[in-house]
Amino acid sequence: MSFTIATTIDEALQALATGARPVAGGSDLVVGARHGKAPLPEHLVAIDRISELQCIDVTDLGVCIGAGVNHHIIEHHPLLSNAFAGLSDGSALVGSPSTRNVGTLGGNVMNSSPAMDTGSPLMVLGAEAELRSLRGSRRVGMADLWTGPGRHSAEADELCVAIHIAMPASRSNSAYLRLEYRRSMEIAVVGAAAAVTIADDGSVSAVRVALTAVAPTIIEVTGIGLGSVAEVAAAAAAAASEQARPISDVRASDKYRRHTVGVMARRAVEAAARRALGEPVSVPVNRAAGIGAAS
Amino acid sequence: MSTTTVPRFVRADGPDKVTGSGRYTADLTLTGTLVAKFKYAEVSHARIVRLDVSAARAIPGVFAVLTQDDVPDVRFGPFVQDRTLFARDVVRFEGEIVAAVAAIDVPTAQRALNAIVVEYAPLPVVNDIEEALASDSPLVHEGWSQYGAADVLVRERNDASFASIAKGDVERGLAEADTVVHSRYVADGCHAAPIEPRAVVAQWEGNKVTIWTTTQVPFDARAGVCETLEMPASRVRIIVPHLGGGFGGKCGFHYEAHVAALAKATKRPVRLVFSRREEFIAPDRRREGIVFDFETGVKADGTIVARKVWLAIDNGAYTADAGFFSQLAAMHALGPYQVPNALAEAHLVYTNHQPSGSVRAPTAPQTCWALESHTDEVAKAIGMDPVAFRIKNAVATGKEGPSGQVYDEIGLVDCIEAATARAGYGDDLPDDEAIGVAIGWWPSFSAASGAYVKIDGDGSGQIITGAQECGTGAVMTLRQLVADELGMQPEDFELVYQDTSAAPYDMGATGSQTLFNNGRAAIAAAGQIAEQLKQLAADMLEASPADIVLADGAASVAGTPSRSVPIAELAGIAAGGELLIGHGSGVPPTVQEVSGAMCIGDVGMTAWVAPQFSCHAVRVKLDKDTGVARVLHVSTAHDSGTIINRIGATGQVEGGVMMGIGQALTEGTRYNDEGQQRNAALLEYKLQTCADAPPIDIHFVEINTPNAGPRGAKGLAEAPNVATAAAIANAIAKIAGTPIRQLPMTAERVWETMNTEGSPA
């Protein structure tokens, strides 16, 4: 058993190369171990004090969010919550204030739960994870990263150092909603994110929709036709319900999940469209739209 | 959020609790303390064919492994003696204890549990309340008829306690009604879910044992240890450090005897600390599931003429303190209404589930939910406004209730009027919002209780009481009562409490009885000191004791404030002579005799001393696409008699309402086909969080109540938990167009109801 505190990415990569597992906020790793999901790894390297992982770099081309940035920061960051509002919607729903202050974006992504709240937004935003090891660096799209519940395609010695997202086109924005039974300390029963671009005539010229907690991984909905916002929202709802592969468990039946994921998809398209048109829709949309949480 | 002005009140235990300096049971470490762990049945119903603990005992670091063979073979239980400390021959629910281990540390204890060999022959699992009542159902207790039990209980096979209340002629009443409405409702069981899991530490010195434990009822816990380990009360001392909530779940006698037996066997202190999962599956205290069938007959003008109710309560595998639940539920099912012809029949049914037991207002919230949902159905059937219908039929001063009790001064109608007016009942709302209204009631419990008060030479005082503080603030309020009696300040008194060897008996933090009974005792004890102080002052000031007034920390002659002496000075004098010591108990209020109804299985629950009444009016928004309901505003009005500590009372209402919202929407135990809990964890068993709390308007209807507690107070801790879920149900039913017939009214159930019964709004 060893515990290394890394202060640079290089130190962390050295530790990973010798078999250590990274721990960022520990809100999945440690909590999971306590609940008997998997024992704590023999060798841990703490990456929460690596300042290089805390950056949010914005250029005209896009944004690079360090893997160590926590959900509280993503929720409240002025640029992210405007231009990448769907991601901020997701981070704003994580756990409770204390969870959002310790839980990181990198931890959420690499934990690879099908119920993770930043997953669908990252998918519809076309995000890429930057994975680095002593062997080099590469970028992987979300669809290639997540391979199953709690599983991803990164090698054991690879650290996720950042998430890269291209700047959305003009008149574009995103939104993420989840079905929740209470306002805090909740897990997505189902969720959906949408990224939408609105043409000059007010119709939808591009749309992407991804779904949370209805398949072994976050999945992207395919084959949504274009048209008016209402038409696209309806098409997204129908496609989401059809393409979802939900399970039945103590939280919800597959039938109910299949129905509600369509509702979430429709509302996500509607909210993303309103944002794309410059209407203020506060983060998280859940509170604004009243899903389990109207105020 | 409260509309009343709240005077300053600093809880004596508040600073310790919020700064973290307070000590809870799990914080205690004595030199050489061992870790206790239990081996649970895990299966719901089986015969033990082999139990071998020898390998576990042989593990180094394991100091003891105990089974039923190692303790006195005593069957215990307050109503039915159907339980033993450890399983004997048969296990009847997954959380039944088969063996207990004391070891040097947690991993060793865990290894010992794994090394215990137990083989089972499966028995049929009784998993459904109604099927358990069938004449061909498998029995949960083959030997039920041989068990000792309270004489009043009516028992038959899986029915551990049948009770009925019959008044008038219900069949004729129904026949004469203009409209009869029939409804069925099912409430799932749920949990008290205190944030502090149970913990017990036991240590022997000679033949005496001291047990630190997380109980709400120290004297009851002591009685349980004495009964099961066959010891006199004088050799058992129960101490409760700060208690991290209980909500009824920590009433009764739980693991004190197991840990004491381990400590005795090992000659070491032993500590048990529950995990959250154990907290969910093991205790014989969780809120009972109930199946209800209602029939109410009304005249066209809205007068109730008859009500017939059948209900069956999930007792679980052992009866614990649920023996009185059937009659209590029967009362709640008839409700606080004038019902000339009534018949309620209630069964308490053994199943292979975790045992039920008193959780905050046992049977009341779910029965109120069912009755009040039914009541809205009745009002709707005759086209009457449900609030007007309630006002017309509610019990009122001088009127007769469903069991024949005629009520003294009560304020139920005032509660209905206040809560609905303050909620804006009748105002226009969006079509996805509605206000639901429900009324509830709850008894006060009259019981023996004792306290001492002393004032030391420096003028500071102590209240030494048997009462237990479970978070409600009731014990904290004793300082206020005693200080008022002696013309001193609450801060002048320290509390010495939660120690059975230091203080006289009190029933504990149960039945909302602490202030009601122990307040009387503390006032009586303070009264003795007041007499002493008046005599001392009279001697000094050359006046008659009858003319001495105690106020503002001084004793003075009435009408002549200049002739005055500080109480601290009198205390100094007393310290050199006859000490200032008072003891009090007082005579408990008497319960009215009732002769209006015929009751079978009568456990004395049909006539209530100082009954409490409430009305909750709740505004709900329903997301019709998903069935998710959100409570936007709760308006409450309570008749709990005189409110002595307004800030404490406000906290009780807020907490009761939040618990009610959870019961209404998200809290319910789900069982698999084997009778095991599927959601025994806080992620899957969803308590409400602070973020879910709506604004809660709190109003007290303070009626001058005869035959009540101190200063006309009734109880208050349980009453606010009664009507909330019911009011939420009625709001949802209005928006959905149809009632939701199962509790909790989860989003999925609401959605299913709206989409299958074909009667959307």
Ligand SMILES: Cc1cc2nc3c(=O)[nH]c(=O)nc-3n(C[C@H](O)[C@H](O)[C@H](O)COP(=O)(O)OP(=O)(O)OC[C@H]3O[C@@H](n4cnc5c(N)ncnc54)[C@H](O)[C@@H]3O)c2cc1C
């Ligand atoms: C009470 C509570 C509520 C929660 N609510 C939510 C919720 O609503 N929505 C939600 O999505 N999640 C929720 N979570 C889960 C968790 O908080 C989030 O997933 C969080 O983002 C995890 O981040 P972390 O830094 O704590 O991860 P850690 O626990 O530190 O790590 C998680 C996993 O990722 C690996 N890892 C971490 N960082 C890296 C990296 N940079 N490169 C490679 N691998 C890495 C770790 O080895 C581990 O396997 C909740 C957790 C708790 C305890």
